[in-house]
Amino acid sequence: MSKTFHITTFGCQMNEHDSEIMAGMLTEKGFEQVKERKDADVAIINTCSIRENADKRFFGTLGQLKRRKKEDPGFLVCVCGCMMQQQHIIDTLKSKYPWVDVIFGTHNIHQLPELIDKALSEKRKQIEIWPDGGEIVEGLPARRLYTCKALVNIMSGCNNFCTYCIVPYTRGRERSRKPEEIVREVRHLVRDGVKEVMLLGQNVNSYKGDSETDFAGLIYRLNAIEGLERIRFMTSHPKDLSDRLIQAYADCRKLCRNIHLPVQSGSSRVLKRMNRKYTREQYLELVEKLREAAGDITISTDIIVGFPGETEEDFEETLDLVRRVRYDSAFTFLYSVRRGTPAAQYAEQIPEEIKHQRFNRLVELINTISAEKNAGYVGRVERVLTEGPSKSGSQTYCGRTDGFKLVNFKGSADMIGQMVDVEITEGKTFSLEGRVIGG
Numbered sequence: 001m002s003k004t005f006h007i008t009t010f011g012c013q014m015n016e017h018d019s020e021i022m023a024g025m026l027t028e029k030g031f032e033q034v035k036e037r038k039d040a041d042v043a044i045i046n047t048c049s050i051r052e053n054a055d056k057r058f059f060g061t062l063g064q065l066k067r068r069k070k071e072d073p074g075f076l077v078c079v080c081g082c083m084m085q086q087q088h089i090i091d092t093l094k095s096k097y098p099w100v101d102v103i104f105g106t107h108n109i110h111q112l113p114e115l116i117d118k119a120l121s122e123k124r125k126q127i128e129i130w131p132d133g134g135e136i137v138e139g140l141p142a143r144r145l146y147t148c149k150a151l152v153n154i155m156s157g158c159n160n161f162c163t164y165c166i167v168p169y170t171r172g173r174e175r176s177r178k179p180e181e182i183v184r185e186v187r188h189l190v191r192d193g194v195k196e197v198m199l200l201g202q203n204v205n206s207y208k209g210d211s212e213t214d215f216a217g218l219i220y221r222l223n224a225i226e227g228l229e230r231i232r233f234m235t236s237h238p239k240d241l242s243d244r245l246i247q248a249y250a251d252c253r254k255l256c257r258n259i260h261l262p263v264q265s266g267s268s269r270v271l272k273r274m275n276r277k278y279t280r281e282q283y284l285e286l287v288e289k290l291r292e293a294a295g296d297i298t299i300s301t302d303i304i305v306g307f308p309g310e311t312e313e314d315f316e317e318t319l320d321l322v323r324r325v326r327y328d329s330a331f332t333f334l335y336s337v338r339r340g341t342p343a344a345q346y347a348e349q350i351p352e353e354i355k356h357q358r359f360n361r362l363v364e365l366i367n368t369i370s371a372e373k374n375a376g377y378v379g380r381v382e383r384v385l386t387e388g389p390s391k392s393g394s395q396t397y398c399g400r401t402d403g404f405k406l407v408n409f410k411g412s413a414d415m416i417g418q419m420v421d422v423e424i425t426e427g428k429t430f431s432l433e434g435r436v437i438g439g
């Protein structure tokens with residue numbers, strides 16, 4: 001009988017995509033993916049280390065697996081992802097979680113099949129961490145979550161060293177894939193029925209494919225692929241967002257009118273201490289340019305609350321920036337100390353209580369604006385790519401608009417993977433309701 005596996009994924013879409021590739025490799029090997037971890041012979045946990053919460057959830061999950069491992073010594077526990085690129089985590093795993101069988105990192109997920117084979121045949125723990133990424137490994141299979149849309153990695157790593165962020169340490173230096181490889185992959189996906197691609201990278205704006213192809217150039221090339229309907233990307237760094245890319249919004253029909261543009265703080269003083277390399281004014285100017293080029297563009301962001309040294313005035317500048325930009329949505333984070341980053345050493349850490357108070361004030365403002373913006377969609381007709389059944393149940397399906405708004409509507413299973421025209425009937429804080437008026 002073939003072995004079964006289950007993957008638990010924490011964190012961002014890069015990790016989601018890495019998990020799709022691991023699932024692809026194991027499926028090719030003849031393993032079968034199962035929905036519940038309890039039914040799996042091999043459990044894989046793909047970790048995230050962006051904030052402390054993610055660390056805690058990982059160790060909680062490992063704790064749950066201890067019992068299973070005791071009852072069934074043949075059960076294999078594999079852990080990978082960003083946390084594994086930190087020596088102190090490896091030390092903790094070795095000393096406190098000896099039942100973990102396979103440990104590998106972000107740079108060598110292609111080794112998973114052989115590490116599993118070795119763990120099974122040698123019956124001993126396998127640890128394989130690469131400090132840096134070598135050449136990007138091309139041609140790995142992926143087992144995608146959706147048939148109509150796909151994640152496509154265009155680069156990995158990050159060179160920015162924002163002072164709060166662990167990513168440059170866990171994902172290494174920036175490396176871009178060759179544009180031909182990306183075009184080939186997207187063509188292949190389109191032949192497979194994919195209509196929408198999400199281009200992934202920590203900082204896609206600094207993509208350097210070859211001497212002629214920067215990120216905007218890549219968008220133009222992908223826009224020419226017949227059969228592809230939509231192009232999205234994330235994440236953008238404001239400091240590298242070029243006029244050429246802004247122009248691409250005007251020129252490329254397939255480039256969705258949506259951008260995730262993390263601001264992190266509305267205070268230039270804090271931005272400097274974060275090493276973000278732009279000011280509040282420069283950010284606002286970018287937003288203006290984007291809106292000039294693509295009037296109805298939707299904008300989302302990431303904001304960190306309680307960065308060391310953030311004063312009430314700094315925080316109010318963040319509130320003010322949010323009011324000016326009027327984001328469609330925003331992810332808000334409490335600053336979390338990450339070992340080894342510069343900001344972890346900053347003296348003026350903000351008390352938890354103040355962080356939480358600011359966080360709540362910010363979320364309230366963001367939600368009010370999101371709800372107002374979404375209410376403005378009522379009566380509009382939006383083209384929606386139907387993704388599948390919605391959470392709310394019977395005969396209700398959901399999909400995304402060009403501007404990445406989630407829409408729920410009554411429909412039928414044959415709409416999955418299809419573009420439909422939906423008239424918006426209600427705007428909520430985090431989603432829209434609508435009714436299908438055409439295919």
Ligand code: 5AD
Binds near residue numbers: 165302335
């Ligand atoms: N604390 C809180 N939020 C963080 N982020 C990154 N590092 C930290 C940290 N140490 C947030 C940033 C980033 C998003 C992915 O996570 O806002 O854009």
Ligand code: SF4
Binds near residue numbers: 158159168203
């Ligand atoms: Fe982290 Fe900054 Fe790189 Fe984003 S750009 S991954 S926040 S260091």
